[in-house]
Amino acid sequence: MSIRAPRKGENYELSVDLNSEYREKRKDAIKRVIASMTVGKDVSGLFPDVLKNMQTDDLEQKKLVYLYLMNYAKTQPELVILAVNTFVKDSEDPNPLVRALAIRTMGCLRAEKIIDYLCDPLRRALSDDNPYVRKTAALCVAKLYDLKPELAIENGFLEQLHEMIGDSNPMVVANTVAALTDINAAATAHQIPPDDPAHFDITSAVLTKLLIALNECSEWGRVAILNALARYTAQDDKESEHICERVVPQFQHVNGAVVLAAMKVVMIHMRAVHREDLVKQLVRKMAPPLVTLLSSPPEVQWVALKNINLLLQKRADLLTSEMRVFFCKYNDPLYVKVEKLDIMVRLANDNNVDALLSELKEYASEVDVDFVRKSIKAIGQTAIQIESAAERCVNVLLELIDTRVSYVVQEAVVVMKDIFRKYPSTYEGVIPTLCANLDELDEPEAKASLIWIIGEYAEKIENADELLGVFVDTFTEESYQVQLQTLTAVVKLFLKKPDSSQGIVQRVLTTATKDCDSPDVRDRAYIYWRLLSTDPGAAKAVVLAHRPPISVPQTTVSPALLEELLGDLSSLASVYHKPAETFIGHGRVGADSLQRKATEVDDRAAAQRALQTVAAGQQAENLLDFDDEPAQAANGDSSLLSSSSSSGLAATQILPHTPAAANLLAGTSANPLDDLVSIFGGMNAGAGFGSGSGSGGGGAGRGSASADGIMGGLGSPGVLSPTHTGVTSPSAGTMSPTGTGAGPGAQKPQDDLLGLF
């Protein structure tokens, strides 16, 4: 037959045993072959010997041989032909298990040669008496379509499949639905014309059948059917109501996947339900099962929490009285704790804020640094969200600062800065405490936050010039973020106390323009310098402009994306809070969809440009108004311009990007083009922001620097855009789930890495 292995070694011994006259010895040899195969040894040379053992009454042995075939059929297509006879014979065996096994295996072989022989047995199997065989055959059609679509169409298997939705056996129906959905997805990806049988349109006749099968089939089948129901477009209100009512009992299923799939269907069809009382009732019925999901294993819990987060963004009233169940247990895995934290803050209100705060304080003394930081952030978010609790939050923060644990103090300082942004001039009493910890700060963000606070309240801090002087002395050694803040703070100080700080402002401007290698810092220094030397009044208007208070965004994704994700509940996309295209598309639907994506991106880019033009116009108008209305906040745009220092910069460079970037991040503005932008932002999550808006605005030969400006602008407190310093980071955190190892930005290189394997 083929080239035999040398007459020694393991493979030779196996080959001898495979040809042994004793049944037991042969079977044992097959097991050893499979074991070798599993650990990755190449046993493909034994193909003919293994094949000889295929014809047997022993089901276990048969399965083992089939397993071997599935593994090596691709590399030995010539030899697989030898197996065809046995397969065809098996597919007529009186034992339904054997028939099903043959059909199942043939579908998995994926060898062109054998596929042609598959059609006849498959046709028989599709109309077999035994439901077990039929259900296996249904999936086999999907396998065939995946490998050779034209063959499946020629043989009319797809039509046959469509008929099988009416099968008397619920399991067959479920598998048929699964197969049709699979085929439909492939067909959509390949842009097959809509009248092709490959498309699975759910008509009202199909709907009725699905609703009947739903209550009878296995748990996994229910998930498949529910997924199909989610794709159905209801004719009218009545039908939507009917679907919701029929699906609601599934909330009580023990399997979390079924529960979430049912939630998905209800969320989708509820959109068309207009009876207030029914909507209310449905929402009420959703709460308990969601909470129950929290007693599942941690991984399922995590998926549920991610989904609950989405559901809460749509329906904030969903779990109002249930905050306590989200309290972290000491031994919860970290990824669960972090998600719970997010949801707890969402659920915070006047009634439960005390309990929440004492919990958060407790968490802040735990060991894991990340979790501690997130807890402290959560305190800040609570303060910003609930005005009446702000004071209590500040007190908790002060207690935490007292612990003098370095990372706790630093995070608390950052959070305090956000609180000052929201409630200006309310908690000035804490400033001395913060300043006392100046020496302990070593992280740029904490330093920058404290400097911002000092600059902002310079007139009330007696030794502000001393404090800032420390930073000016070490100016060149600090990170850019801190440099920018120092610069702005010193200028603020000068504008507030011109007499005592002439020297320091001179010093910082000289250092920044002469010894600094960041163009952003230099530019900002120049602008300040010119402003101060030409018109101190204008400088005051710009630098000391009124800032609008910040707020916690109620949604972390744009409304359109939220709807899309809610329609895709419990999928990976809903876990990542990102559209599926961002992490799939290189699979079997690869090239085509990529191309489609590319054109879509083009469209978006065009829209983006249009948007930029409009935005630029808007901003230009703002500029004209500059003199008589320095508080740009009047304009809903509220972002960079109105915030202190950057307005100078904005006037030159960042300006064209401003509204786009702000909307991108805020995700809540009233701008109708907003969705588009946010989607765009989602696509390019993270790193995309800079380049995305840069492309339209045209940073005029300063591409990278201006992108930097935006990022710096939004990230650093001096140039605070409304919502974003402390608050963006958690929302960014949800974009790329905490530990994926590779954030969205890092995905590309990882891809390459995968390509290597």
Place this chain on the structure above:
Amino acid sequence: MASRIDAFGTLEVLISRLYRPDFKRSIADVFRIQVVSNSDVRSPIITLGSTSFFHVRVNNLYVVCVTKTNANAALVFEYCYRFISISKSYFGKVDEEAVKNNFTLIYELIDEICDFGYPQNSEADTLKTYITTESIISSAFQAEESSKITSQATGNTSWRRGDVKYKKNEAFVDVVETVNLSMSAKGTVLRADVDGHIQMRAYLTGTPECKFGLNDKLVIDRAERGSIADAVELDDCRFHQCVRLTEFDSDRTISFVPPDGEFELMRYRSTSNVKLPLRIMTTVNEVGTSQVTYIVAVKANFGAKLSATNVVLRIPTPLNTTSVECKVATGKAKYVPAENVVSWKIPRVQGGQECTFTATADLTSTTVRQVWARPPIDVDFQVLMFTASGLIVRFLKVFEAGGYNSIKWVRYLTKASGTYQVRF
């Protein structure tokens, strides 16, 4: 849908089955680098490029599913856990050794429970009828038998064979409740709820129709709180697939045709009026920087006829503890340096009884002043014939065409392991 399922040892691939052609074997190496050898994994799903790895860890094994699609995450994890529970019911435990010894059987199983990435029948009971540890010889008799099995495996009572016969018809009902408690240092209850499940072992002839009644009052709307004095408010319940959900939804009756043998009939959750079986009172003082003194008292808060067994309190000590001197009147207390806890074991606490523990922990002086996080005291226990939620089984009726009498047994158990936490 999942494209591939692997069970990994910590270092090697033990079992691997590809359902779709979009992966090569070597994808396992990527997982090994990214997860197995990475000590800081912070998410159960890792997406690299377009490939997502779902993993669940059990003992020293990783069960991994790999996909390139926008898969249903909840389904994948539920499936992983189902795979683990099926494996448990087949070989008793799931570890490297068990997988290595049974790899052919596991291949058979995963082939049967998942096809082309779509989960199929995963009821261990049914699977055992046609996937067995002994080899089956196909014959005419077998074919007939198989027909029966297969029609059952796909039928609308896929969980039960029609021809079950018992001399003595019995049904055992176990109500098992796990109490989740977190109590603050001041003694206020932050969270107290009960996760209960009702385990049933049915040894009944034929295809019996069962009706099951509890003293519950499922509260969907909290405003509807009623007046029935002994009724228990269940926040939510979830049922085994044999229970007719539509009937439950319309008139709250739990009716079903039970699988043969053991199964979990329902799970429920209750948050109101939770009776805490054990009260823990603590006084912990840090004396300067060199000593911590403990006084911990446990009081059994239930009738004198009942008793809590296997009570274990794990009382945390600071990380720089050198030795702990414990005094207890009941049970045994021992300092476990590896876990930084004092473990106090009491074999039995009678209802109403109170036990006290006093101890002094000596600390070494450290140069860095580090605040002790004070993890909560963790209490494990079991109390027989007691339900923390107050749930009682009111009736279990069995209707069968044969009209036989059946004997029913009901047992209650309340326990906690790792979920009963008291801060101090």
